[in-house]
Amino acid sequence: MEDASTLTPSPEGELAGCIAASSPGQALEAEARLYRLLAPRVRRYGLRHLRDADAASDLMQHVMVLVIERLRSGDVREPQRIVSFVLGACRMTVLEMRSRQARREALLEQHGELLAIADIAVEPRHDHERVAACLERLSERERSVILMSFYEERPAEDVAGTLGLSPGNVRVIRPPRHRAAARLRRRGEERGMSAHLEFDGLLAYWLGETDEASTSAIDEHLLGCDACGAQLDELIALARGVREALAAGLIGAFVAPAFVAALAQRGAKVREYRVPPGASVACGVAPGDDVLVARYPARLEGLQRVDAVVQTSLDAAERRLEDIPFDAASGEVVWLARLALVRTLPAHRIHVRLLAGERVIGRYTLDHSV
Structure with missing residues (x-):
């Protein structure tokens, strides 16, 4: 084992040593x-492992109060290894938070003034209207993969299984080096340092695809690396932007x-409206609706590709949507409408044809009223 006395002090270690060597307060x-250095990193840990922003903030407060309290009291035996101490505190606290609601009240009551000693950087945000505009420029399959991956933060295997794709197809579509996701994420120049994590690895970590050993290693890396933490913040912001765009x-x-x-469930x-083949169904939207869905039943077994041809009474031109994603096992194609747009439209009729090649496998009509 490497002797702590021979380590090159990190900025975190030097600060921890200064606190430990000083009188309390x-x-x-x-x-x-x-x-300022550690709080954002602890919060990222909480977002990854608790999947809840409020719980992540609770974790950050609890761990940071605990860390400073232990440094003040001299209970951290190797202050230069403070990042490892913080990682252990995060792991233990998450276990406690999962088994029962946090026991942080006593610490906050006794040491709450510590939380006011510094502000931390505001997390990046992506404007949800711009996110939606970027999504609109993607192909049907790309848009569905990005939406289902980031809205629910689901691993490739889950998304692939419900869209008739392979996990490899999903991973090809979603990483930022691929043109689909590259349009969705504004990235600065690559820092190019081999010590940093690859973005694909961060994405797999965030979506829960890494094994236990890899997850633990990335946890530890992120608690000591703000550059990689900033990349993870961008991922978190993108997921938030997708959710906000859908909610709007x-x-x-x-x-x-x-x-x-x-x-x-959320x-x-x-x-939602289920439109039998060959039928016409009246539809509309109410003020309290959050989501508008059309379901088109069809025989999809054995099909590798389905296109949809859409034409409305507002515009005589037909629009062909190529290679739409579908779940063959469900026996239906499901369309989630742009609700904000639908609310602005007058009464109209929508005709939809589903095609396998040029063979029609279903015709559907929706009569939208206001």
């Missing part, structure tokens, strides 16, 4: 700087039935 500037009714996409069920008010 006499190294406030060092405490503030350490807080700005995204239209073909999705799996399971995705609609997940929206309902509390969305879903209005």
Whole structure:
């Protein structure tokens, strides 16, 4: 094992050493700087492992109070290894938070003033209207993969299984080096340092695809690396932008039935219409609706590709949507409408044809009223 005395001190280690060597409460500037360095990293850990922003903030507060308290009291035996101490504190606290609601109240009551010693950087955000505009420029399949991957933060295997794709296809579509996701994420120049994590690895980590050993290694790396943490922040911001765009009714996409069920489970008010082949169904949208869905039953077994041809009474021109994603096992194609756009339209009729090659496998009509 490497002797701690031979390690090159990290900025975190130097600050921790300064706090530990000072009388309690006499190294406030060092405490503030350490807080600024470590608090965002702890919150990222919480977002990854707890999947809840409020819980991640609770974790950040609890761990940072604990870390500074232990440094003040001299209970951290190797201050230069403070990042490892923080990682252990994060792991233990997450285990506790999962088994029962946090026991942080006593620490906050006793040491809550520590939380005011420093502000941390504001997380990046992506404007959801711009995210929606970028999604609209993607192909039908690309848009569906991005939506289902980032809205629910689902691994490639889950998304692939509900869209008739292979996990490899999903991974090809979603990484930022591929043109589909590259349009969605504004990236600066690559820093080019081999010590940094590859973005594909960060994405797999965030979506829960890494094994236990890899996840643990990335956890530790992120607690000591702000450059990689900033990349993860961009991923988190993109996921938030996708959710906000969908909540605003700005995204239209073909999705799996399971995705609609997940929206309902999250509390969305879903209005849906099942349109039998050859039938005409009256439809509309109410003020309280969050999601508008059309279901088109069809015989999809054995099909590798389906196109949809759409024509409305508002525009005589037909629009062919190529290679739409579908779940053959469900026996239906599911369309999630751009609700914000639908609310602005007058009464009209929508004709839809599903094609396998040039063979029609279903004709459907929706009569939209206002």
